[in-house]
Amino acid sequence: MVWARVLGSAAGGGSPQWNCGCPVCTAVRAGSGIPRTQSSVAVSTDRDRWFLINASPDVRGQIEAFPGLHPRAGRTTPIEAVLLTDAELDHTLGLLLLREARALRLYATPAVHRTLCDGSGLLRTLERYCAVEWRAVVPGADLALAGGLSCRAFEVPTTKRDRFATGEESGRVVGYRLTDERSGGTLVYLPGVQALTPAVCAELRGCHTLLIDGTCWHDDELVRLGLAGKTSREMGHLPIDGPDGSLARLPALGVRRTIFVHMNNTNPVLLADSPERRVVSDRGIEVAMDGLEVEV
Numbered sequence: 001m002v003w004a005r006v007l008g009s010a011a012g013g014g015s016p017q018w019n020c021g022c023p024v025c026t027a028v029r030a031g032s033g034i035p036r037t038q039s040s041v042a043v044s045t046d047r048d049r050w051f052l053i054n055a056s057p058d059v060r061g062q063i064e065a066f067p068g069l070h071p072r073a074g075r076t077t078p079i080e081a082v083l084l085t086d087a088e089l090d091h092t093l094g095l096l097l098l099r100e101a102r103a104l105r106l107y108a109t110p111a112v113h114r115t116l117c118d119g120s121g122l123l124r125t126l127e128r129y130c131a132v133e134w135r136a137v138v139p140g141a142d143l144a145l146a147g148g149l150s151c152r153a154f155e156v157p158t159t160k161r162d163r164f165a166t167g168e169e170s171g172r173v174v175g176y177r178l179t180d181e182r183s184g185g186t187l188v189y190l191p192g193v194q195a196l197t198p199a200v201c202a203e204l205r206g207c208h209t210l211l212i213d214g215t216c217w218h219d220d221e222l223v224r225l226g227l228a229g230k231t232s233r234e235m236g237h238l239p240i241d242g243p244d245g246s247l248a249r250l251p252a253l254g255v256r257r258t259i260f261v262h263m264n265n266t267n268p269v270l271l272a273d274s275p276e277r278r279v280v281s282d283r284g285i286e287v288a289m290d291g292l293e294v295e296v
Ligand SMILES: [Zn+2]
Pocket: 011, 012, 039, 088, 090, 091, 262
């Protein structure tokens, strides 16, 4: 059995975002939607040893909200390691908040590792506080984690500009396919995907549960609202709506359970009574909230 606990279900900024007065943030503040923290999941096969995928700026509150991640004695943690999908701040800033650890094991591709060392410098800072044990993630290679949990990263192509321009092209963004070696149950975590290319679809096909990028409803969502000049795709996220959006593409993949994660605070699917949420539900797709647990 693979257990996945959604620690945070919103994209960078969370929902509501501190400086956003868009219709969805306003509705959430008024109590017509539930608040969500920034995206991360915890996975385990034994509910004893847990692996975080991404460390969000909300990680401290996320750990406190889930007893499974509480220490059982002294200065200990059931968190075995952190796996990173990319070097985005909303997925890595939480590493600094885990600095009280004696040592932190980190799984990341060489490209992500280099960005964190020489680009954002986040790992250089963290290493002044605790030992960081980096294990290189190689897309396509199986990795044994613990308790029969195996993991395979896969490359997620993106044309999003590299903010820190470290020159790396491959391995900047990956998804993770997690398998319980005993039951064969498979879960995929893919919080950022710009395009469902044939290679990406091949990784998703046949998995039991898919937690996938639901950042924006419209490709030009932030432009329409006058909040930013970039489209969803330019930010590295396939929109839900539209002829080539994820909603049109996902049902053909034959995944048993599909759940949107990493929703931006502007996305109307965050509101349970929105027409957009109904469209998603009618296709049999779920919208994650913080604390959702899935078992595969
Ligand atoms: Zn993100």
